[in-house]
Amino acid sequence: MPWDVAQKAINILDQVAKLDFSCCQDCWLIRICNLCFAHMVCGNEYCIEKWHFSCKMRRKHYTDALQLYCEITEEDEGALDFLAEQTSPIV
Numbered sequence: 001m002p003w004d005v006a007q008k009a010i011n012i013l014d015q016v017a018k019l020d021f022s023c024c025q026d027c028w029l030i031r032i033c034n035l036c037f038a039h040m041v042c043g044n045e046y047c048i049e050k051w052h053f054s055c056k057m058r059r060k061h062y063t064d065a066l067q068l069y070c071e072i073t074e075e076d077e078g079a080l081d082f083l084a085e086q087t088s089p090i091v
Contacts, residue, residue, distance in 0.1 A: 008044050012037075015046035029059055 016037050024030055035058055040051045072079050 011044060012041055012046055019046075019048070019051075023055075027055075027059070029062055032062070033058065 024033070027033070035051075035054055037046070037051075040047055040054065042050060069080070
């Protein structure tokens with residue numbers, strides 16, 4: 001049984017290695033993208049459509065978040081200052 005899981009993982013990684021990441025090179029989100037390829041699997045196969053959809057949704061999410069940030073800081077420059085005072089749970 002563990003061999004089956006390992007073989008499936010190897011199969012998926014082989015498929016990912018063959019992907020064309022040229023679209024990522026020109027993406028404005030490349031430096032902060034945290035898209036996980038493990039979530040792009042359909043059955044035992046890597047699903048490129050799922051990748052493109054997730055990528056599109058991730059870019060929309062960050063665009064919306066950055067737009068909201070700009071709107072808030074245009075209204076009140078210090079509105080988010082309290083965030084700098086908080087400690088990060090990630091050490």
